[in-house]
Amino acid sequence: MALAGPQETITAREAGLVSCDNCGTLAPLGSRRCARCRASLHSRRPNASQRVWAWLLAGIVCYIPANLYPMLLTSTFGKVSEGTIIGGAIELFEYGAWFVAVIVILASVVIPVAKFVVIAMLMLGIRHGSRLSAHRRMQLYEFTEFIGRWSMVDVFVVAILSALVQLGFIASINPGPAAVCFALSVVFTMLSAQSFDPRMIWDSLEEHPPRVRR
Amino acid sequence: MHTRHPISENLDRLIACRACDLLLDRVIPPPGKVARCPRCHHVLLSNKRNVIDNTLAAAISTAILMVAAVLFPFIALEEAGLQRDASVMDAIGAFASGWSAPLTIAVAAFIVVIPVTRAVALIYALLPLRFGKAPANGAANSFRLAMALKPWSMAEIFIVGVAVALVKVTDLAAVSLGPSFWAFSALILVVVFENSTLCEWTIWRLLDPKKR
Ligand SMILES: [Zn+2]
Ligand SMILES: [Zn+2]
Numbered sequence: 001m002a003l004a005g006p007q008e009t010i011t012a013r014e015a016g017l018v019s020c021d022n023c024g025t026l027a028p029l030g031s032r033r034c035a036r037c038r039a040s041l042h043s044r045r046p047n048a049s050q051r052v053w054a055w056l057l058a059g060i061v062c063y064i065p066a067n068l069y070p071m072l073l074t075s076t077f078g079k080v081s082e083g084t085i086i087g088g089a090i091e092l093f094e095y096g097a098w099f100v101a102v103i104v105i106l107a108s109v110v111i112p113v114a115k116f117v118v119i120a121m122l123m124l125g126i127r128h129g130s131r132l133s134a135h136r137r138m139q140l141y142e143f144t145e146f147i148g149r150w151s152m153v154d155v156f157v158v159a160i161l162s163a164l165v166q167l168g169f170i171a172s173i174n175p176g177p178a179a180v181c182f183a184l185s186v187v188f189t190m191l192s193a194q195s196f197d198p199r200m201i202w203d204s205l206e207e208h209p210p211r212v213r214r
Numbered sequence: 215m216h217t218r219h220p221i222s223e224n225l226d227r228l229i230a231c232r233a234c235d236l237l238l239d240r241v242i243p244p245p246g247k248v249a250r251c252p253r254c255h256h257v258l259l260s261n262k263r264n265v266i267d268n269t270l271a272a273a274i275s276t277a278i279l280m281v282a283a284v285l286f287p288f289i290a291l292e293e294a295g296l297q298r299d300a301s302v303m304d305a306i307g308a309f310a311s312g313w314s315a316p317l318t319i320a321v322a323a324f325i326v327v328i329p330v331t332r333a334v335a336l337i338y339a340l341l342p343l344r345f346g347k348a349p350a351n352g353a354a355n356s357f358r359l360a361m362a363l364k365p366w367s368m369a370e371i372f373i374v375g376v377a378v379a380l381v382k383v384t385d386l387a388a389v390s391l392g393p394s395f396w397a398f399s400a401l402i403l404v405v406v407f408e409n410s411t412l413c414e415w416t417i418w419r420l421l422d423p424k425k426r
Contacts (some may be wrong), residue, residue: 009253012230012237019230020356023418024259026225036422037354043235092382100381103374108292138233138254145365152324152368156375157382159321164383165305180317189319191367202234202254 010200018043031173031178045197055192056119062185063112070176071158078169080177085109085154107153108182115151117187119196120143126200129208133148145193149187229415231256259415266420268345269301272408273336276375279404280330280369287392289376291383302394324368329401332367339421349421357421361414370402399418 012019022039028081029040045051070082085089085108092101120138121130125137132140158179165173230242233256241258245247248260262268284302291298294392306322339357350356378399380389 011235013235014236017225017228017230017237019232019235022361023233024229024232024415025418026228027232037358037418039358060385087360095385097381100378103378133349135254137422138256138368139365142256149365149368150371150374152364152371153375153378155321156325156368156372159317160289160300160376160379161305161382164289164298164379164389166298170296175317194365198233198254198256199235202236 010107011199013043016083021045039099044199044203045195048195048197048200049126051195053194055188055195056099056116056123059112059185059192060116060187062188063116064180064182065091066181069178071178071182072161073174074165075173075174076171081108085178085182104154106159108149111147111151111188112185115144115148115193119189119192121203122196124206132207133210134201138198140196141193141196141201148186148190148193150170151189152183155183155186227260231258240247247293260413262411262413262416265411265413265416266340268411269336269408270276270344272404272411273333273340275404276329276333276335276401276408279401280326280333283369283394283397283401284326286394286397288314288394288398289380289392290390292388292390297393300399324366325372328363329367331358332360334365343420357417366391367405369398370405373398373402 013029017026017039018029018031019026020034020037020041021040023034023037025036027035027041029043031059034041050134067085069084070140071085071088072083074081074083085104089101089104092098092104094162120135122141124130130137154165160173162175163174165171227236227240230237231251231254234251234254236253238251238258240282241249242259243261243262245263250257251258266339286301287299287306288302289300291300299316302325306318306326335356337352338350344346356423373395376395383389
């Protein structure tokens with residue numbers, strides 16, 4: 001079981017122990033509940049892969065209409081125009097607000113798509129081995145978990161614009177269907193990342209030892 | 215820190231890395247420092263001074279700022295003599311019409327309900343400890359709830375959204391910021407402070423009535 005490393009390593013599971021996911025207290029493997037915090041104990045999160053894939057799929061499915069339908073319904077002097085996510089960002093670029101445009105593109109396109117790709121890649125890496133080191137994959141996972149919630153920026157932008165711009169006939173902004181789809185997509189992808197158990201990366205090294213590349 | 219073969223009878227002297235399950239001797243780092251897993255570099259525990267005091271300070275500040283953020287006007291917009299004040303409740307209510315009503319609930323939860331719930335749960339769990347008393351009934355569940363809600367508390371993300379929205383409307387109308395806006399901005403600092411001070415492992419140990 002030993003892993004190639006500076007010293008021999010042993011996991012809690014190999015030592016017949018389970019660590020409470022909640023408070024970190026150790027208990028003999030097979031204990032049902034944590035003696036300290038009463039949380040139920042699992043050596044690995046149950047059904048992690050199914051949950052990760054299911055939430056990820058839901059996130060991707062919601063992301064498609066989020067891009068096709070309008071995010072904002074803007075009416076100026078009675079004329080209604082529909083703005084999609086991408087359209088809104090392009091408008092901002094044309095307007096010269098490139099810094100804000102970059103934030104919008106990051107939150108609504110780069111981060112969600114990167115999250116889909118990273119989570120799928122981590123899951124495939126666990127099953128089939130990966131060219132990336134476990135350490136690098138761990139960094140990707142932590143970054144994904146950290147950054148994912150920031151996509152919600154877009155939903156808040158729509159909320160604020162709709163609240164502010166209600167000047168009757170002159171101008172009014174209302175949320176479009178894409179806002180709901182996008183919010184759902186962010187929530188589902190966050191749940192997918194939360195279901196992921198990083199210990200799977202390290203467990204998989206036994207089956208798929210790191211490929212040494214020079 | 216290095217690993218050794220099991221199994222000590224005293225499990226309290228060991229710790230498993232939450233990210234890779236590596237079993238390690240529990241070594242409390244020097245004050246102000248964090249101990250990391252030698253294999254995956256995940257933070258195991260930190261030895262910050264006054265964890266309880268600082269976490270409580272963050273929770274109480276959040277509660278106070280949230281009250282201000284909800285009560286005071288958030289933003290005012292003026293265009294062609296038409297003035298519109300928007301409170302945070304207006305922003306939340308923007309989705310209320312039509313079929314996107316569920317978003318109203320979600321946005322209200324992310325920016326007000328969840329941050330407030332977290333603050334109350336933290337205060338409930340930690341305040342007795344601050345005064346040297348035994349933890350209250352349900353303190354463990356309360357703290358667990360606060361930690362589970364953490365990723366869903368999005369007040370700091372909301373304020374970035376506001377900044378983006380303001381750029382979009384500047385050519386449409388003159389915008390002025392109200393006290394509620396600044397209360398939300400201050401919340402960002404509180405979130406950063408809480409992240410830097412809170413060590414879950416330490417608080418769980420302090421919450422354990424047997425091991426205090
Ligand atoms: Zn526990
Ligand atoms: Zn580790």
